[in-house]
Amino acid sequence: MKCVRCLHGDAHKVAEAPDGSGAWEVYLCDRCNYSWRSTEEEDVINPEKRDPWFQLDKVDLDTLQIPCPIPPLVK
Amino acid sequence: MFRDLREFLGKLEQEGQLVYFHDEILPEPDIRAIQRGSQDIGSTGPAVIIDNVKGYKGKKLAVNVHGSWANHAIMMGMDKNTNLKDQFYELADRWDSYPGELKWVKDAPCQEVVIEKDINLYEILPLFRINKNDAGFYLSKASIVTKDPEDPDNVDKENVGTYRVQVQGPDTVAMQGLAFHDVAIHLKKAEEKNQPLPIAICLGVDPMLTFMASTPLNYNQSEYKYAAAINGIPMELTKCIGYDLDVPAGAEIVLEGEIIPRKRVCEGPFGEFPGSYSGTRKQVEIKIKRVTHRKDPIFENLYLGRPWTEIDTLLGLNTCVPLYKQLKETMPEVKAVNALYQHGLTVIIATDQRFGGYAKSVAMRLATTPHGISYAKNIILVDGDVDPFDLNQVMWAFSTRIRGSQDVIVVPGTPGMPLDPASEPPGMGVKVIIDATTPMAPERVLREVKMVEKVDKAEYYQKIIADLHSQIK
Numbered sequence: 396m397k398c399v400r401c402l403h404g405d406a407h408k409v410a411e412a413p414d415g416s417g418a419w420e421v422y423l424c425d426r427c428n429y430s431w432r433s434t435e436e437e438d439v440i441n442p443e444k445r446d447p448w449f450q451l452d453k454v455d456l457d458t459l460q461i462p463c464p465i466p467p468l469v470k
Numbered sequence: 471m472f473r474d475l476r477e478f479l480g481k482l483e484q485e486g487q488l489v490y491f492h493d494e495i496l497p498e499p500d501i502r503a504i505q506r507g508s509q510d511i512g513s514t515g516p517a518v519i520i521d522n523v524k525g526y527k528g529k530k531l532a533v534n535v536h537g538s539w540a541n542h543a544i545m546m547g548m549d550k551n552t553n554l555k556d557q558f559y560e561l562a563d564r565w566d567s568y569p570g571e572l573k574w575v576k577d578a579p580c581q582e583v584v585i586e587k588d589i590n591l592y593e594i595l596p597l598f599r600i601n602k603n604d605a606g607f608y609l610s611k612a613s614i615v616t617k618d619p620e621d622p623d624n625v626d627k628e629n630v631g632t633y634r635v636q637v638q639g640p641d642t643v644a645m646q647g648l649a650f651h652d653v654a655i656h657l658k659k660a661e662e663k664n665q666p667l668p669i670a671i672c673l674g675v676d677p678m679l680t681f682m683a684s685t686p687l688n689y690n691q692s693e694y695k696y697a698a699a700i701n702g703i704p705m706e707l708t709k710c711i712g713y714d715l716d717v718p719a720g721a722e723i724v725l726e727g728e729i730i731p732r733k734r735v736c737e738g739p740f741g742e743f744p745g746s747y748s749g750t751r752k753q754v755e756i757k758i759k760r761v762t763h764r765k766d767p768i769f770e771n772l773y774l775g776r777p778w779t780e781i782d783t784l785l786g787l788n789t790c791v792p793l794y795k796q797l798k799e800t801m802p803e804v805k806a807v808n809a810l811y812q813h814g815l816t817v818i819i820a821t822d823q824r825f826g827g828y829a830k831s832v833a834m835r836l837a838t839t840p841h842g843i844s845y846a847k848n849i850i851l852v853d854g855d856v857d858p859f860d861l862n863q864v865m866w867a868f869s870t871r872i873r874g875s876q877d878v879i880v881v882p883g884t885p886g887m888p889l890d891p892a893s894e895p896p897g898m899g900v901k902v903i904i905d906a907t908t909p910m911a912p913e914r915v916l917r918e919v920k921m922v923e924k925v926d927k928a929e930y931y932q933k934i935i936a937d938l939h940s941q942i943k
């Protein structure tokens with residue numbers, strides 16, 4: 396399934412409404428970790444209507460900053 | 471004061487500071503709007519319990535618990551109408567009773583229910599997207615416990631901090647740790663040995679613990695002992711089931727897990743306390759191994775966004791008091807410190823002057839305190855008899871004391887706070903000192919001015935008139 400933020404096909408369903416009402420499902424992208432609920436506003440869950448500033452389809456995720464760096468191993 | 475969140479909510483209800491919202495709503499955008507709306511009531515706004523979220527029938531959510539100065543005063547055990555300056559002095563007084571007492575209990579309420587199989591956080595917690603462009607569902611008000619892996623028996627080094635947590639899978643979360651946070655010290659020691667770091671994410675705790683978890687304390691000062699000291703009752707703790715970590719016995723929900731060593735995952739953006747979104751970064755990943763909770767648990771979360779929001783109240787006086795104490799050590803002339811604005815990016819200090827120019831020395835002292843180095847970028851000085859929490863008085867000082875040619879000082883190229891959008895490049899800053907105090911000798915005073923004196927007994931009559939007023943409401 397296509398992620399609404401990074402537009403890769405790594406998204407899948409992770410939850411349904413726990414009260415059994417079928418009110419919504421939750422989806423998660425394994426690539427960029429974006430998650431969304433099926434009942435959210437169009438400008439959150441529809442890639443065409445999302446604010447392009449928050450899209451990650453043109454961003455190389457490997458180059459993101461690491462604010463808490465991994466230290467060298469110590470024996 | 472209060473042993474746990476439930477006791478506090480009970481007191482809020484008694485004081486008319488808690489409302490229930492029973493109408494059926496969607497998680498998004500309704501919870502966001504209810505949070506924002508209850509926040510915008512201002513300094514007397516109530517906490518809200520929401521109990522009818524579509525898809526989450528039967529689950530309870532508490533918001534805006536610290537959302538007003540009235541609720542803050544009740545947390546301190548004070549009258550809900552107590553003004554800010556009096557809350558500040560009360561907190562400053564109790565600060566000195568550190569350390570308070572810790573007490574370990576068995577059969578803790580927070581472990582009444584234990585989930586170890588098929589953990590699904592999206593189904594256990596009534597999660598929701600706080601701001602529209604957040605990357606997912608966040609825990610914004612967790613008290614997060616870790617230990618120093620090289621000194622696990624030292625309870626003073628056990629850290630309780632509030633860091634933002636993004637749910638990134640049924641049993642997976644990511645957490646923002648910044649290099650200057652205490653948890654980063656623990657993590658570094660674990661990662662150097664390629665060991666997982668045990669972690670407990672506590673949701674819905676005694677309001678004073680939430681307050682202390684967001685206070686900048688020294689590395690070897692215990693948030694638990696501070697909460698106990700300020701509450702005036704022992705802090706009741708219990709051991710996690712799977713780890714040697716101490717958690718509040720009365721917590722509503724505890725997520726037990728471990729930080730996966732030497733791994734970073736995509737996290738953010740998230741609407742942050744300066745009122746802007748943080749970027750997308752690579753942060754630590756946590757595997758949740760066990761969820762424990764009270765029967766009928768209350769999930770507590772916090773709204774933050776364009777200020778003023780609950781986080782401004784929560785990070786308010788606990789930013790002011792440590793700065794006040796640090797200044798007072800060497801400069802007893804300092805009367806009060808208002809660092810309410812964006813965790814102390816702007817600070818207003820009321821001080822008497824020992825001699826001409828002294829207020830500017832106070833500003834430079836503030837700029838070199840541990841918190842002030844990167845945060846305090848706008849430092850405003852007013853006379854000791856001006857209430858720095860009353861912005862009408864501060865603006866009066868601005869209007870009638872500042873001589874632009876010599877009272878505004880700009881120091882470029884100083885450290886800055888990376889989350890401040892004006893910090894460019896992130897981490898660099900500019901300090902501005904604005905001296906709105908009355909000049910004193912040997913500085914040349916151009917004109918002799920006599921301020922109108924304060925009115926005796928005005929505070930006494932203010933209380934009486936306010937009481938009479940509230941009786942006719």
Ligand SMILES: [Zn+2]
Pocket residue numbers: 398399400401402403424425426427428429
């Ligand atoms: Zn994605």
